[in-house]
Amino acid sequence: MIDWFVFAVAAVATLSGALGVVMSTNPVHAALMLVMTLFSVAVLFVAQNAHFLAAVQVIVYAGAIVVLFLFVIMLLGVDKSEDMGKERLRGQRPLALVAGLTVLGAVLLLARSEWVSGAQSAAGPLGDGSQNVEILARSMFTRYLLAFEITSVLLVIAVVGAVVLVGRPATPDAGTPDAGTSDAATSDGGTSAPATSGAGPSDEVGS
């Protein structure tokens, strides 16, 4: 009985949060609705004995990713409401609704049938949830160890990519071509007249 109650409350919160993300005109409100959905999904994880994933869901998603979203919204100053009244592409919303409902119908149709064989996979049994962290850790650090290490490479690539994307380009007056030519000039004229060639770059810097 209590399971059904938890599921009903979490399901209503999940769906209303998702609808709030889609329908709210203000991006800040959308981000807060996303937090509600993520918390509800974490509750559903707990109800299914996935305690570690629920903790990670709250910490990583609600704690880090949504804060990152809000940070970018505030940084860019795009927290003004969007005009949802008119649609730019004619017939976009009905077509999107049809496509989404088609996806929903197809998934529900597939969920009706029995597609699983019931055979145990190579990953191992899950248990009753009392040792969730131990079982998950043993699976991750033995069978999926290579994939786990590849994810660290992925995170490093993502960090480097973000720095490259967001980092400002070098200012033009401190760019490399001028420095290269002045260095070449000093190295060429360095044997004949070191004093005058040494004064050249300092004049450029001063001007």
Added chain:
Amino acid sequence: MKVPGAWYLALAAALFSIGAIGLLVRRNVLVMFMCIELMLNAVNLTFVTFARMLDDVGGQTAVFFVLVVAAAEVVVGLGIIVSIFRRRSGATADDVSLLKG
């Protein structure tokens, strides 16, 4: 009494389709990103449900990797969004339709 897994799967399907509709309808790039997060969460919920139904730890391991990939995707995507907005302010997805720009 445990809730049957089919209810969780139906909820995940509804969540996924709401995210897909939002991704198709909205024009704000940040909200589109949030809709992608909704779809990823629906998939995670499906994985966890199947892990419980089939008594298999592989589903929960897959959710862990999806979380990592989602974090990397958000970092790179928000970097792209910041660099777009730095070039032109108030841009929506319709304004960024050119590859050269």
